[in-house]
Amino acid sequence: MAKFSPLNALRVAGKGIRNYIIKRPLIVSFEVTLSCNCNCRHCDLGGLIKDEKQIGPDDYARLTRLLNPPLLQISGGEPLLRKDIVDIVRAMRQASKASYLILVTNGVTLHESNYVELHEAGVNQLSVSLDFPDERHDEFRRHRGLYRHLAETIPLLARLGYGDIILNTAITRANLREVLPLAEKAREWGVSMSYSAYTPLRTRDKGYLIDSPEELAVLRRSIYKLIELRKRTTYITNPKAILLDTLRFFENGYMPDCKAGIRFFVVMPDGAFVPCSLHRNKYSSQKEMIEDFSRTNQCGGCYVAIRSYSDKGLGALLKDTPELAKGLFHRYGGNTKRSD
């Protein structure tokens, strides 16, 4: 896979503006399996699903051509559990040369050879989930040895110089005080950092929400420190507006104007369309999903990454584009050295 060139960035931006105007998705998340080798405390998935109905690489190519979003995400469940994951990536990349392709993983089975294969097949960004900057990660994910594996593997992969790894943390009450140490961990490992907000919609557990005045004050301080940090460095990838909205989500307990089904949606392992990972009513076309779900959707119960990056107005999206482009340039512009 060649570096993500400025021309590709322009093509992705152009596709984004076009899709915004014609009401096609900006991001589609392909959940290639709902099986997972973790059993995270904040998530409704976990464990292996027997005889899951799964579409294959050719179907992913067809859906990529059909939906043609600027941002393609491969997630799950745990996508690296699919034996044909590299073929899926390659098929999607061949179907859309000018899309930015993200693969989200817990990293349990990540190692140098599959990382290089995925990169060469067309992954632009490998998002590796990390909830704590130490062994508490194992307890939260209920997977012994995972933190140590990541601590050994990620710095090695970072040294290959592709500049495409981002650690990815859902902020919860449990890791509230680790927001800044997690950024420090990303810096130490030589990778980037991205945050999103916990939603209780997966497990119905409000215990991980941040809602007391004391905790919100801690979160506010961390968010403002991140905003300061991102002025001086390049490894915090969230635009300032998204960091502030993450804080706002916890302060208000909701975020209105969700565009699930319109600006983003999820493709299930069997190829059915669902509005998001939290509303899994199945549709066979986007039109049907918009009619039945999006037009009357009042849900404001999450501010997860797929939503935060796609539900702003065109003006705000264009305003954030230089910040996103700056991040892309630092990671993919041929100079993978970051200022830290």
Ligand SMILES: C[S@@+](CC[C@H](N)C(=O)[O-])C[C@H]1O[C@@H](n2cnc3c(N)ncnc32)[C@H](O)[C@@H]1O
């Ligand atoms: C569902 S996982 C699937 C991909 C992969 N198995 C992983 O762990 O990265 C994708 C992301 O969703 C996040 N997640 C899980 N439950 C969540 C919740 N209730 N609220 C916000 N994010 C959540 C995880 O932390 C992870 O970063």
